Amino acid sequence: MRAEILCVGTELLLGQIIDTNAAYIAGQLARAGTDVLRKQTVGDNLERIADCISGALNRSEILIITGGLGPTTDDLTREAIASYLKVELEHHAELEANLQAFFDKRGITPGATIMRQAFLPKGAQAIPNPVGTAPGVFVQTKEDKLIFAVPGVPREMKALLDGFIIPTISERESGERQIIVSRVLRAFGVGESTLAEPIEDILTTSKNPTVAPLIFGNTEVHLRLTAKARDEEEAAVLLDETEAILRARVGDYLFGRDGETLASVVIGLLRGKGSTLSLAESLTGGLAQNLICEVPGASDVFVGGIVAYSEKIKTEILGVDSKTIEAHSAVSSEVAIAMASGALEKFDSDFSLSLTGEAGPNGSSGAPVGTVWIGLAAKGSTPFTAYKREFFGDRDAIRRRAAHAALDILRRHLLALPIT
Amino acid sequence: MRAEILCVGTELLLGQIIDTNAAYIAGQLARAGTDVLRKQTVGDNLERIADCISGALNRSEILIITGGLGPTTDDLTREAIASYLKVELEHHAELEANLQAFFDKRGITPGATIMRQAFLPKGAQAIPNPVGTAPGVFVQTKEDKLIFAVPGVPREMKALLDGFIIPTISERESGERQIIVSRVLRAFGVGESTLAEPIEDILTTSKNPTVAPLIFGNTEVHLRLTAKARDEEEAAVLLDETEAILRARVGDYLFGRDGETLASVVIGLLRGKGSTLSLAESLTGGLAQNLICEVPGASDVFVGGIVAYSEKIKTEILGVDSKTIEAHSAVSSEVAIAMASGALEKFDSDFSLSLTGEAGPNGSSGAPVGTVWIGLAAKGSTPFTAYKREFFGDRDAIRRRAAHAALDILRRHLLALPIT
Numbered sequence: 035m036r037a038e039i040l041c042v043g044t045e046l047l048l049g050q051i052i053d054t055n056a057a058y059i060a061g062q063l064a065r066a067g068t069d070v071l072r073k074q075t076v077g078d079n080l081e082r083i084a085d086c087i088s089g090a091l092n093r094s095e096i097l098i099i100t101g102g103l104g105p106t107t108d109d110l111t112r113e114a115i116a117s118y119l120k121v122e123l124e125h126h127a128e129l130e131a132n133l134q135a136f137f138d139k140r141g142i143t144p145g146a147t148i149m150r151q152a153f154l155p156k157g158a159q160a161i162p163n164p165v166g167t168a169p170g171v172f173v174q175t176k177e178d179k180l181i182f183a184v185p186g187v188p189r190e191m192k193a194l195l196d197g198f199i200i201p202t203i204s205e206r207e208s209g210e211r212q213i214i215v216s217r218v219l220r221a222f223g224v225g226e227s228t229l230a231e232p233i234e235d236i237l238t239t240s241k242n243p244t245v246a247p248l249i250f251g252n253t254e255v256h257l258r259l260t261a262k263a264r265d266e267e268e269a270a271v272l273l274d275e276t277e278a279i280l281r282a283r284v285g286d287y288l289f290g291r292d293g294e295t296l297a298s299v300v301i302g303l304l305r306g307k308g309s310t311l312s313l314a315e316s317l318t319g320g321l322a323q324n325l326i327c328e329v330p331g332a333s334d335v336f337v338g339g340i341v342a343y344s345e346k347i348k349t350e351i352l353g354v355d356s357k358t359i360e361a362h363s364a365v366s367s368e369v370a371i372a373m374a375s376g377a378l379e380k381f382d383s384d385f386s387l388s389l390t391g392e393a394g395p396n397g398s399s400g401a402p403v404g405t406v407w408i409g410l411a412a413k414g415s416t417p418f419t420a421y422k423r424e425f426f427g428d429r430d431a432i433r434r435r436a437a438h439a440a441l442d443i444l445r446r447h448l449l450a451l452p453i454t
Numbered sequence: 455m456r457a458e459i460l461c462v463g464t465e466l467l468l469g470q471i472i473d474t475n476a477a478y479i480a481g482q483l484a485r486a487g488t489d490v491l492r493k494q495t496v497g498d499n500l501e502r503i504a505d506c507i508s509g510a511l512n513r514s515e516i517l518i519i520t521g522g523l524g525p526t527t528d529d530l531t532r533e534a535i536a537s538y539l540k541v542e543l544e545h546h547a548e549l550e551a552n553l554q555a556f557f558d559k560r561g562i563t564p565g566a567t568i569m570r571q572a573f574l575p576k577g578a579q580a581i582p583n584p585v586g587t588a589p590g591v592f593v594q595t596k597e598d599k600l601i602f603a604v605p606g607v608p609r610e611m612k613a614l615l616d617g618f619i620i621p622t623i624s625e626r627e628s629g630e631r632q633i634i635v636s637r638v639l640r641a642f643g644v645g646e647s648t649l650a651e652p653i654e655d656i657l658t659t660s661k662n663p664t665v666a667p668l669i670f671g672n673t674e675v676h677l678r679l680t681a682k683a684r685d686e687e688e689a690a691v692l693l694d695e696t697e698a699i700l701r702a703r704v705g706d707y708l709f710g711r712d713g714e715t716l717a718s719v720v721i722g723l724l725r726g727k728g729s730t731l732s733l734a735e736s737l738t739g740g741l742a743q744n745l746i747c748e749v750p751g752a753s754d755v756f757v758g759g760i761v762a763y764s765e766k767i768k769t770e771i772l773g774v775d776s777k778t779i780e781a782h783s784a785v786s787s788e789v790a791i792a793m794a795s796g797a798l799e800k801f802d803s804d805f806s807l808s809l810t811g812e813a814g815p816n817g818s819s820g821a822p823v824g825t826v827w828i829g830l831a832a833k834g835s836t837p838f839t840a841y842k843r844e845f846f847g848d849r850d851a852i853r854r855r856a857a858h859a860a861l862d863i864l865r866r867h868l869l870a871l872p873i874t
Contacts, residue, residue: 047490049481054472056495061469070467072502075476075493082492089509313761319747320740323761327739330815330849338767340760341733341743347758347801381767395750429750 035207036071037063038090042102042111043186044077055100055191065214065244065260066200067207068096078102083114091118091179096203098195101186103168105148111183115171116155123153129160129169136167161198166190170198180206204262212262215269217243219257219280221287222296222442226255232283233257236276243276252431253438257284286451289442296441297325297332303448304335304385311444312381313339314352314373314388315437316364317406322389322437337381342373352376365390365401367409370420374409385447386411387440388420393432406436408443421453455627456491457483458510462522462531463606464497475520475611485634485664485680486620487627488516498522503534511538511599516623518615521606523588525568531603535591536575543573549580549589556587581618586610590618600626624682632682635689637663639677639700641707642716642862646675652703653677656696663696672851673858677704706871709862716861717745717752723868724755724805731864732801733759734772734793734808735857736784737826742809742857757801762793772796785810785821787829790840794829805867806831807860808840813852826856828863841873 039056046053053075060070071094074086083102090097102111116123130152137144144167151168154160161170163185171183180203184194196214204212221229226247230237236245243261250256259276263269281288290299304311313323320341326332340351345364348354354372362368373388391406392399404425411418421443425435446453459476466473473495480490491514494506503522510517522531536543550572557564571588574580581590583605591603600623604614616634624632641649646667650657656665663681670676679696683689701708710719724731733743740761746752760771765784768774774792782788793808811826812819824845831838841863845855866873 046477047480047493048484049477049479049490052472052474052477057466057469057472059469060467064468070469071497072506073467073493073495077491086492315740317747318744319752319756320735320743320759320761321747323740324738324744327737327741327761327763327853328850332739333763333818336739337764338761338771339740341740341747341758343747343753344757350802351758351800380771382770398753430748433748 035095035203036069036093037096037098037203038071038094039073040083040086040090040097040099041073041075041186042078042083042099042114043075044108046075046101047077055186055188058188058192059098059100059195062195062200062214063098063203065216066204066212066262068203078108078110080110080114080117083110084117087114087118087181091175091177091181095178096180097182098199099181099183100191103151103171103183103185105145105150105168107147107150109150112150112153112155112171115158115173115181115183119155119157119173119175121156124156126152126154126160129154132169133167161194163190163194164197165193170194172198172202210264212264213266213269215261215263215266215273217259217261217273217277218292219259219277219288220250220290220294221255221257221284222253222289222438224255224287229255229257229284229287233280236279236283240276243272245276245280251434252427253434255287257288286446286449289445295325295329296438296445298329300441300445300448301326301329301332301335303445305331307384307448309335309384310337310381311335312337312377312383312386313440314377314386314409315339315341316343316348316373316388316390317393318389318433318437318440319343321433322387322440325437325441337383339381340377348373352380363400365392365399365405365407367407367420367422370407370409371411371418372409374411374420375418378411378413384413385444387444389436389440391423391432391436393429393436395429404432406432406439408436408440410443410447412447455515455623456489456513457516457518457623458491458514459493460503460506460510460517460519461493461495461606462498462503462519462534463495464499464528466495466521467497475606475608478608478612479518479520479615482615482620482634483518483623485636486624486632486682488623498528498530500530500534500537503530504537507534507538507601511595511597511601515598516600517602518619519601519603520611523571523590523603523605525565525570525588527567527570529570532570532573532575532591535578535593535601535603539575539577539593539595541576544576546572546574546580549574552589553587581614583610583614584617585613590614592618592622630684632684633686633689635681635683635686635693637679637681637693637697638712639679639697639708640670640710640714641675641677641704642673642709642858644675644707649675649677649704649707653700656699656703660696663692665696665700671854672847673854675707677708706866706869709865715745715749716858716865718749720861720865720868721746721749721752721755723865725751727804727868729755729804730757730801731755732757732797732803732806733860734797734806734829735759735761736763736768736793736808736810737813738809738853738857738860739763741853742807742860745857745861757803759801760797768793772800783820785812785819785825785827787827787840787842790827790829791831791838792829794831794840795838798831798833804833805864807864809856809860811843811852811856813849813856815849824852826852826859828856828860830863830867832867
C-alpha cells in the first residue's frame with residue numbers, strides 16, 4: 035500500500051511555520067515499510083482540502099491528514115472529509131461527554147465552538163486522543179482506502195500516529211497489528227564512516243530492528259534502531275539483542291541511549307562514586323559548565339568552575355605560572371595541566387577538567403584554529419594528563435566539539451576506558 | 455497571480471530531511487504580496503514530477519520548483535519540465551563554458567554527468583546561479599504561466615529566489631521590477647502584546663515596509679520590516695524611516711538589528727568605553743559567559759568569571775560571607791550583590807554581573823522556581839545594585855531568560871537607560 039500526507043493550515047502557506055509533522059510521519063511510515071508517494075499542503079479552504087483528498091486517494095491507498103481538527107470555524111478537515119465522501123457530519127454523544135469531562139476536570143469553560151469536535155463524518159470512527167481534546171478521524175472508504183486525520187499539534191499527532199495509525203496500517207499490510215519502537219544509541223568521538231565500518235553487515239541486512247546511522251548536532255553520531263513488534267515487551271527484546279551486538283562491535287564510543295547526554299552520563303558516574311567536579315575553561319567560555327548545569331541535579335556533583343578568558347586570570351586566579359605560558363604558550367599541554375590542577379585545588383573537588391585552545395576565527399593565541407588541549411586532574415593521582423584535539427569547522431563547531439570532548443575524556447577516565 | 459511550490463526529492467518523502475525551503479519561499483512570496491495556493495512534495499520520478507507540474511499549473515499562474523537540478527541521473531526536474539511542455543532538452547554551449555570555468559578555477563575534475571546541467575528545456579531561460587553550479591530554469595509557457603526551478607540547496611535557492619524570481623514576479627504583477635529587503639529589530643524584556651500596543655497602527659496599516667512581530671527563541675520579540683523597492687538603496691531609505699518611528703515609540707526595548715545579539719551589543723558598548731567585564735554565575739552555570747564568548751573578539755572586554763554552583767564556592771572563592779547566605783538565603787539581593795562585588799575584586803574588571811536563582815525543576819534553594827536575582831557591580835560606584843526577575847517556563851527557559859536578562863541590565867546601565 036502507498037501513502038500520502040496532507041498538511042492543512044493557511045499558516046503553512048504563509049511561511050510562518052516550518053512543517054516538522056510531515057517529516058515525522060514520512061519517517062515513521064518508512065520505518066513501518068510503507069512508501070510515501072506525495073505530500074501536499076493546503077490552506078483552510080473546504081473545497082481545496084476536499085480536492086487534495088480526492089487527488090491523493092486517486093493515486094494512493096492511504097491518506098494521513100494533519101491539522102484542521104481544532105474547534106474554530108476555520109478548522110475544516112472534518113467537513114472536507116465528509117464532502118469528499120458525500121456524507122453528512124454526525125454528532126457523537128460519547129465524544130461530547132469526553133470533551134465535557136476534559137474541561138470539567140480542569141475547571142475550564144471551553145469556547146462556544148468546542149463541540150464541533152464531537153462531530154464526525156458519517157461512517158467515520160474517532161481515534162481517541164490521549165494528550166488533547168480533538169479526537170482523530172478514521173475512515174475506511176467503500177473502495178477500501180484508508181483516511182486518517184490527526185491534529186496538527188506535533189505532540190498529539192505523534193501520539194495518534196504511533197498509537198493508532200501505524201498499528202492499523204501494519205495490520206492491513208501484514209495481518210498483524212504491530213507497533214514501531216525506536217531506540218537511539220549515541221556515540222561520540224568517531225566519524226560516521228568509522229562507526230559504520232565494523233557494523234556494515236548489520237546496517238545493510240538487519241530487518242527487525244533496522245539500524246541506521248545519523249549525524250547529530252555537529253558532535254555525535256547516532257545509531258537509530260527501529261523494531262516492529264506486537265508490543266513494547268517484544269520490541270525491547272529485539273532491540274536489546276541488536277544493541278548487545280552493536281556494543282560488542284562498536285564498543286566504547288557508545289556513551290548513552292535516547293535522552294542521555296555526555297553530561298548526564300558523566301554526572302551519573304560521578305554521583306555513583308560520590309565524587310565532585312570542577313572546571314577551568316578558556317576557549318569554551320562556560321559552554322562545558324553549561325552543558326553540565328543543563329542537567330537537573332547537576333549540583334549533586336558539580337561544585338563550580340572558572341572561565342579564564344585572559345592570561346591574567348589564568349595566572350592570578352587559577353595559579354598558572356606565567357613562565358609556563360611564556361615557555362609553552364597558552365594553548366599547550368603544560369597550561370592545560372596547570373589549569374586543571376589549579377581548579378582542583380581552588381575548588382577542592384575530586385576531579386577537574388580544563389580546556390584551552392584556539393576557536394578562531396582570527397587566532398590570537400598563535401596556535402592553529404581548532405587546536406585544543408584538554409587537561410584532566412584527579413585528586414591524589416599525579417602526574418595529571420592533558421590530551422590534544424584538533425577540530426575542524428567554524429568557531430561554534432570547534433567550541434561545541436571541545437566542550438563535549440572534555441566530558442568524554444572524563445567519562446572514559448571514570449570507566450577506565452582508553453583515552454587517545 | 456497565485457503561486458504553488460513543488461519540492462522534489464525522495465529524501466523528503468522518507469522523512470530524512472525537514473524541508474525549510476518551502477517555508478522560506480512561502481514567506482518571501484507572502485511578503486511580495488503573492489498568495490501560495492498549494493505546496494507539493496514528490497520523489498525523484500519523472501512521471502510524478504510532471505504530473506505535479508501539470509496539476510499546479512492547472513490551478514495557478516506561477517510554479518516554483520526546488521530540487522532535482524543536480525548533475526546526477528536521479529535529478530529529473532529539467533526532464534520533467536520538458537516532458538510537461540512536450541519539448542526536448544537543448545544543450546547550451548555558454549552554460550557548459552560556465553560550468554567548465556567554475557571547475558577549472560577550482561582545479562576540480564567534475565563527475566561524468568556534470569554537463570547535464572548545461573541542458574535546458576527548449577524555450578527555457580537559465581537563471582544564473584551566483585553561489586553554485588546548477589543554473590536555475592525559467593519558462594514562460596504559451597498560456598503565459600511562469601515556471602521557475604531552483605536547486606534544493608537552501609543557500610542557492612535563496613540567492614535565485616531573492617535575486618531573480620521575486621523581482622520577475624513583481625515585474626509581472628506591478629509592471630516594475632522590485633526586490634524585497636527585510637530588516638529585523640530585536641527587542642528584549644517585553645512581551646509581544648506590550649511591544650505591539652504603541653505601534654498597533656503601524657502593524658496594521660503600514661504597507662511598505664510591512665511590519666510584523668515575531669517571538670524569537672523563548673527570549674526575544676522581533677519586529678520584521680519588509681520593504682519592496684527598485685534597489686537596495688531605495689529599500690534602505692524606506693526601512694530607515696519606519697525604523698526611526700518604531701524606535702521613537704517602542705524605545706529602549708530594541709537592542710539591536712538582524713544578527714546583533716544582546717551579548718554582541720554589550721561587548722560593543724564595553725569596547726567603546728575600553729572597559730572590561732567579569733561574571734559570577736550560579737543557576738545559569740556558565741550560560742551567560744558562553745553567550746558572551748560565542749561572539750568573536752569577546753576577549754577584548756571579557757576577562758573571565760566564576761561558576762559558583764555550590765554555597766562553598768560562593769563563600770570560599772567569591773568571598774560571599776556565609777552569614778549573608780544564612781540570613782538571606784542564596785537566592786537574595788544581598789548574595790547577588792556580594793557575588794558581583796566578589797567577582798569585580800577577584801577579576802579586577804570594570805564591571806561584574808552576577809546571577810543567583812532557582813531554575814528548578816525541584817527547587818533546593820527554598821526560593822520559588824523562576825526567581826532570579828541579578829547583581830551589577832561597577833568599579834568605583836558603590837553601593838552596588840541587584841534586580842529581581844521572576845521567569846516562567848521550564849529549567850531551560852528560566853536559565854536562558856536569566857542569562858539574557860543579565861546582559862540586558864548591563865546594556866541598559868551602559869546606555870544610562872532605566873532598569874526596572
